[in-house]
Amino acid sequence: MSEKPRKRNAFYAQSGGVTAVINASACGVIETARAHKDRIGKVFAGRNGILGALHEDLIDTSKETKANIAALRHTPGGAFGSCRYKLRSLEENRAEYERLIEVFEAHDIGYFFYNGGGDSQDTAHKVSQLSRKLGHPITCIGVPKTVDNDLPITDCCPGFGSVAKYVAVSTREAGLDVASMCETSTKVFVLEVMGRHAGWIAAAAGLAAEEPGDPPHVILFPEIAFDREKFLARVRRTVEQQGYCVVVVSEGAQNPDGSFLADAGTVDAFGHKQLGGVAPFVAEMVREALGYKYHWAVADYLQRSARHVGSAVDVEQAYAVGRAAVEFALAGKDAVMPTIVRGPGKRYRWSIGEAPLSKVANVEKKMPRSFVTRDGFGITAKAREYLAPLVAGEAETPWKDGLPRIARLKRVPVAKKLPPFRG
Amino acid sequence: MSEKPRKRNAFYAQSGGVTAVINASACGVIETARAHKDRIGKVFAGRNGILGALHEDLIDTSKETKANIAALRHTPGGAFGSCRYKLRSLEENRAEYERLIEVFEAHDIGYFFYNGGGDSQDTAHKVSQLSRKLGHPITCIGVPKTVDNDLPITDCCPGFGSVAKYVAVSTREAGLDVASMCETSTKVFVLEVMGRHAGWIAAAAGLAAEEPGDPPHVILFPEIAFDREKFLARVRRTVEQQGYCVVVVSEGAQNPDGSFLADAGTVDAFGHKQLGGVAPFVAEMVREALGYKYHWAVADYLQRSARHVGSAVDVEQAYAVGRAAVEFALAGKDAVMPTIVRGPGKRYRWSIGEAPLSKVANVEKKMPRSFVTRDGFGITAKAREYLAPLVAGEAETPWKDGLPRIARLKRVPVAKKLPPFRG
Numbered sequence: 001m002s003e004k005p006r007k008r009n010a011f012y013a014q015s016g017g018v019t020a021v022i023n024a025s026a027c028g029v030i031e032t033a034r035a036h037k038d039r040i041g042k043v044f045a046g047r048n049g050i051l052g053a054l055h056e057d058l059i060d061t062s063k064e065t066k067a068n069i070a071a072l073r074h075t076p077g078g079a080f081g082s083c084r085y086k087l088r089s090l091e092e093n094r095a096e097y098e099r100l101i102e103v104f105e106a107h108d109i110g111y112f113f114y115n116g117g118g119d120s121q122d123t124a125h126k127v128s129q130l131s132r133k134l135g136h137p138i139t140c141i142g143v144p145k146t147v148d149n150d151l152p153i154t155d156c157c158p159g160f161g162s163v164a165k166y167v168a169v170s171t172r173e174a175g176l177d178v179a180s181m182c183e184t185s186t187k188v189f190v191l192e193v194m195g196r197h198a199g200w201i202a203a204a205a206g207l208a209a210e211e212p213g214d215p216p217h218v219i220l221f222p223e224i225a226f227d228r229e230k231f232l233a234r235v236r237r238t239v240e241q242q243g244y245c246v247v248v249v250s251e252g253a254q255n256p257d258g259s260f261l262a263d264a265g266t267v268d269a270f271g272h273k274q275l276g277g278v279a280p281f282v283a284e285m286v287r288e289a290l291g292y293k294y295h296w297a298v299a300d301y302l303q304r305s306a307r308h309v310g311s312a313v314d315v316e317q318a319y320a321v322g323r324a325a326v327e328f329a330l331a332g333k334d335a336v337m338p339t340i341v342r343g344p345g346k347r348y349r350w351s352i353g354e355a356p357l358s359k360v361a362n363v364e365k366k367m368p369r370s371f372v373t374r375d376g377f378g379i380t381a382k383a384r385e386y387l388a389p390l391v392a393g394e395a396e397t398p399w400k401d402g403l404p405r406i407a408r409l410k411r412v413p414v415a416k417k418l419p420p421f422r423g
Numbered sequence: 424m425s426e427k428p429r430k431r432n433a434f435y436a437q438s439g440g441v442t443a444v445i446n447a448s449a450c451g452v453i454e455t456a457r458a459h460k461d462r463i464g465k466v467f468a469g470r471n472g473i474l475g476a477l478h479e480d481l482i483d484t485s486k487e488t489k490a491n492i493a494a495l496r497h498t499p500g501g502a503f504g505s506c507r508y509k510l511r512s513l514e515e516n517r518a519e520y521e522r523l524i525e526v527f528e529a530h531d532i533g534y535f536f537y538n539g540g541g542d543s544q545d546t547a548h549k550v551s552q553l554s555r556k557l558g559h560p561i562t563c564i565g566v567p568k569t570v571d572n573d574l575p576i577t578d579c580c581p582g583f584g585s586v587a588k589y590v591a592v593s594t595r596e597a598g599l600d601v602a603s604m605c606e607t608s609t610k611v612f613v614l615e616v617m618g619r620h621a622g623w624i625a626a627a628a629g630l631a632a633e634e635p636g637d638p639p640h641v642i643l644f645p646e647i648a649f650d651r652e653k654f655l656a657r658v659r660r661t662v663e664q665q666g667y668c669v670v671v672v673s674e675g676a677q678n679p680d681g682s683f684l685a686d687a688g689t690v691d692a693f694g695h696k697q698l699g700g701v702a703p704f705v706a707e708m709v710r711e712a713l714g715y716k717y718h719w720a721v722a723d724y725l726q727r728s729a730r731h732v733g734s735a736v737d738v739e740q741a742y743a744v745g746r747a748a749v750e751f752a753l754a755g756k757d758a759v760m761p762t763i764v765r766g767p768g769k770r771y772r773w774s775i776g777e778a779p780l781s782k783v784a785n786v787e788k789k790m791p792r793s794f795v796t797r798d799g800f801g802i803t804a805k806a807r808e809y810l811a812p813l814v815a816g817e818a819e820t821p822w823k824d825g826l827p828r829i830a831r832l833k834r835v836p837v838a839k840k841l842p843p844f845r846g
Binding site for chain 1: 437440441443471474498499500501502503504505506507508588591592593595596597598599600601602603604606607608609612614630631634700702703718719720721722723724725727728729730731732734811814815816817822824825826827829831
């Protein structure tokens with residue numbers, strides 16, 4: 001009979017920009033770990049992501065009620081705190097990695113679940129390698145998350161479907177508003193959405209259109225160099241034909257020289273300092289050139305936290321990758337990340353696959369050019385086919401007094417055992 | 424036996440900024456009129472509001488299917504087009520009023536239902552008076568609508584509850600996002616909301632907070648003169664205590680001298696200043712003074728078209744005022760507007776009342792000072808008591824392929840009978 005593996009604790013952390021469903025992944029990790037108490041002791045969460053590990057600032061999730069852990073499934077944001085902090089390379093700062101392993105050892109942590117984007121998968125990969133080298137092997141499993149949808153291998157990234165749904169829904173709704181006002185008032189509406197390096201989120205706005213002439217009429221992608229004259233001509237033609245024009249612009253929209261659109265102008269028409277925001281920049285450009293009255297919106301954090309309009313598929317996938325991460329660990333896998341695999345055939349079906357962290361780390365998946373129409377302003381049928389299933393279904397949201405219920409965690413700290421880290 | 428009143432057609436028009444539920448009022452008007460075919464012939468809708476009457480540009484709603492009219496209940500925007508066009512005074516331009524009556528006579532229109540804010544109620548009132556003076560009496564009933572919640576007499580205005588719900592929900596959700604990021608990234612988040620003259624919408628953000636320390640931490644109301652030092656001190660204290668600070672700012676936030684905090688400089692057809700961009704202005708002020716990293720969002724049209732998160736109470740009330748308008752007309756009333764009357768007692772109950780247009784026209788209801796906390800940055804228990812029932816319940820939204828279904832009207836024009844209007 002083979003020896004049963006020793007029961008050890010787990011560490012879970014959230015990393016980078018949060019999403020409407022990253023807590024659903026946390027829920028998947030914690031609930032699945034709780035279901036395997038013979039193998040996994042407690043799940044400790046890093047307060048503010050990996051910083052919690054470096055500073056031994058751990059939250060004991062075993063103190064949270066079952067109901068509160070379940071409520072993570074519908075609570076946006078990062079329940080344990082996230083951080084924008086990238087560990088330097090092993091050569092540059094080996095001390096940080098060694099500290100992580102030291103903290104994990106001190107708290108008998110044998111499993112490391114890191115919920116984040118490409119940078120985080122890189123960190124998890126390095127921790128796995130180093131822990132083995134140092135003779136304290138820690139099972140490291142990545143849990144994919146990013147609204148930017150730019151992780152490789154996986155068909156899509158948990159977090160993206162919900163922001164895509166928010167953007168498509170908002171574009172349709174605001175488009176109806178502008179259409180009603182355009183005869184005497186606003187003719188051009190500009191909505192700015194996230195996606196600094198890739199146009200996945202902007203592309204999702206295209207789902208708002210069902211029939212020819214429906215908004216959005218123009219999408220400005222980071223992948224397509226901005227052509228001022230062509231853009232203005234398109235806006236003018238759309239207003240002349242439809243009476244109004246809805247423009248969706250990615251925050252990452254770029255000039256032909258690769259600079260961001262909004263960085264180009266530092267002063268607006270009134271001589272005021274340009275305070276950022278590519279939407280007001282584009283709107284003012286239209287007014288100056290064509291004289292149209294405009295409105296603009298910048299959704300910012302609203303789009304990635306809008307769990308009330310979350311995609312059911314996205315929430316399910318976010319939970320599933322959390323659950324799969326624990327199952328992978330229990331199956332003895334290491335340095336892998338669960339992925340979403342799209343099934344063949346017309347009807348959307350998905351399953352969980354796996355990718356080695358070495359192939360995920362620091363690789364950015366670009367949107368294919370074939371997703372953008374030849375004129376550069378819209379999405380193709382191929383893009384629509386890819387995007388549509390990801391926004392499908394309305395994720396269940398419990399309400400109380402007209403507002404979404406949220407998890408109210410106790411966040412009980414784990415007693416420290418080590419001296420402070422001086423990294 | 425008394426003579427049965429002659430069957431006549433009705434005219435319905437939408438006016439001013441549209442809302443998530445103005446079409447629910449249209450639905451109420453049209454469905455109720457259809458249920459009284461013995462008294463009301465066809466309902467003609469003005470294309471682009473009152474302009475449709477002036478230019479004899481009428482839409483025959485009898486050509487729309489029952490299903491499409493029912494779908495108006497969940498379709499945001501103004502289905503027949505709205506306009507920002509205020510009729511001048513009778514003295515200044517009597518010709519416009521006479522033209523309206525001429526068009527109404529030409530199409531045998533005996534009922535005028537005008538769905539709008541204070542300006543529109545004034546127009547309806549004048550048409551009623553003049554039509555009587557000219558011997559062609561037209562029954563004029565106002566249908567209240569405005570996200571600004573500033574009509575007098577009525578307890579609230581259809582359109583407000585849904586924008587209030589959107590703002591409260593978005594504030595809660597984005598607040599969770601900022602809370603997760605604040606350790607290493609964004610410390611201050613500024614959300615700009617509508618409400619040019621009154622802080623009703625901004626106040627609704629206060630509903631997001633359930634427990635002490637919950638966002639929003641600061642609300643900037645148009646009613647409270649902006650005090651830069653006091654504001655910055657509050658932001659600093661909040662960041663020091665909570666780790667982050669969520670600010671909700673009304674587009675109408677004002678300096679002590681009455682000027683808008685961020686004045687875009689342009690004016691609309693009513694001579695109102697076009698606002699926008701107070702969020703980036705406030706965010707940049709915070710960064711300059713305190714050095715905090717910020718994010719900001721401007722919800723703009725998204726907030727007033729967000730029918731997907733519509734308030735159930737608001738949708739019901741919007742429909743009810745439309746239905747009541749027709750019932751008032753059939754009961755022989757004239758120059759009145761249905762109102763929402765709040766019942767006594769702790770449990771929220773409402774019924775339909777009525778107000779003479781003469782008392783509604785051009786009167787702006789301000790938010791009571793007692794709704795704002797003494798420090799000027801929050802809402803009181805009294806405000807919460809008023810606001811909470813208005814965002815209660817989630818309005819039914821039918822979905823298709825992950826997006827809200829919308830009405831697709833045919834908008835069949837009525838044949839013109841008059842020469843063009845040269846007003």
